[in-house]
Amino acid sequence: MMKEIQLPSYYIKFKASHAILVMKEGSTVTMEISEEITSMMEDFYKGKNFILISHRRFPHDIDLNVYKGRILKNMIGYAIVSDNPEEMERAMVEQSLWNEAFTFFKTLEEAENWASSFFD
Known part of the structure; x- marks a missing residue:
């Protein structure tokens, strides 16, 4: 099962x-974009549990108010992937705004293995 948008x-x-x-370079995660992504995840997973991995390959901004927006109950974890030390610092701020499983990885492979471990 795979789909790309x-x-x-x-x-x-x-x-x-x-x-x-x-996120593409120079973009911003706004409330509007967050709601759009949330709706797509809701449509795709239809109530099934899943993990969201934010692969931060490019510099971009984040409106931290997105963490106050609608969060899907079936989104049981969140991972940030980056080898940039500044992203790790930003992730520490974001982690305080998230109540479910939250972690940081340097590689996408590590994050995907972590996500899969919830479903073995």
């Missing part, structure tokens, strides 16, 4: 147990 400011890959979000 390309949009002007990001692309998202849907897999059986997790979705991988990549």
Whole structure:
């Protein structure tokens, strides 16, 4: 089960147990974009549990108010992937805004293995 959606400011890959979000360089995660992504995840997973992986390959901004927006109950974990030390610092701020499983990885492979471990 896989689907990929390309949009002007990001692309998202849907897999059986997790979705991988990549924001494009210079874009911003706004409330509007967050709601759009949330709706796509809701449509794809239809109540099944899943993990969201934010693969931060490119510099982009985040409106931290997105963590106050609508969060899907079946999104049981969130991972950030980056080898940039500044992203790790930003992730520490974001982690305080998230109540479910939250972790940081340097490689996408590590994050995908972590996500899969919830469903073994």
